Amino acid sequence: MTEDLGERLKNLVKIRSLKEGMRDQPEIDQYLANATDLQREAESATTIIGRFTLAYEGIHCVAMAVLNHLELRPGDGEGHRTVALQVAVDALRMSEDDPQAARVLSHLHDTRNKKIYRQPIPPVTKSAADNADLFLRRMLPLALAETRVDPDEEANRDPGPKGP
Numbered sequence: 001m002t003e004d005l006g007e008r009l010k011n012l013v014k015i016r017s018l019k020e021g022m023r024d025q026p027e028i029d030q031y032l033a034n035a036t037d038l039q040r041e042a043e044s045a046t047t048i049i050g051r052f053t054l055a056y057e058g059i060h061c062v063a064m065a066v067l068n069h070l071e072l073r074p075g076d077g078e079g080h081r082t083v084a085l086q087v088a089v090d091a092l093r094m095s096e097d098d099p100q101a102a103r104v105l106s107h108l109h110d111t112r113n114k115k116i117y118r119q120p121i122p123p124v125t126k127s128a129a130d131n132a133d134l135f136l137r138r139m140l141p142l143a144l145a146e147t148r149v150d151p152d153e154e155a156n157r158d159p160g161p162k163g164p
Helices: 003-014 025-043 048-069 080-091 101-118 126-147 151-155
Strands: 018-020 072-074
Touching: 003 018, 003 080, 025 048, 025 126, 048 072, 048 080, 048 101, 048 126, 072 080, 080 101, 080 126, 101 126
Parallel strands: none
Antiparallel strands: 018 072
């Protein structure tokens, strides 16, 4: 984790956008297994909204796994999903390969909120579904690699919460 990200995470905990938590490898593994299943389901979805929603939820599962890996969890306030998604993009260093990654993810999140809660017309576009699917395909392998822990390292790990 970069020093800048570590400092940003401390500040997000301080303002309660994030909470400290304990790293839980089985939980991380389950989030990533769920994301993998959602990605697979998105590939075979028969509707655009189904494909978009499944891919978006897979992205959210990846974000939750990354937060858990960082010994964090979302805060209770408004915007908790946005913060979780942004932290995951930063922690996985996705913007290094694609400077637009955070912007694309923000757009996907806004699309999800608008189409699910506020404005179903016009419907989700094929382009939005394609972008969600592509984002999940890029994000999931990064998270799988980032959250993998060497068994020897895990055995020597202090089980207490550390926070950022």
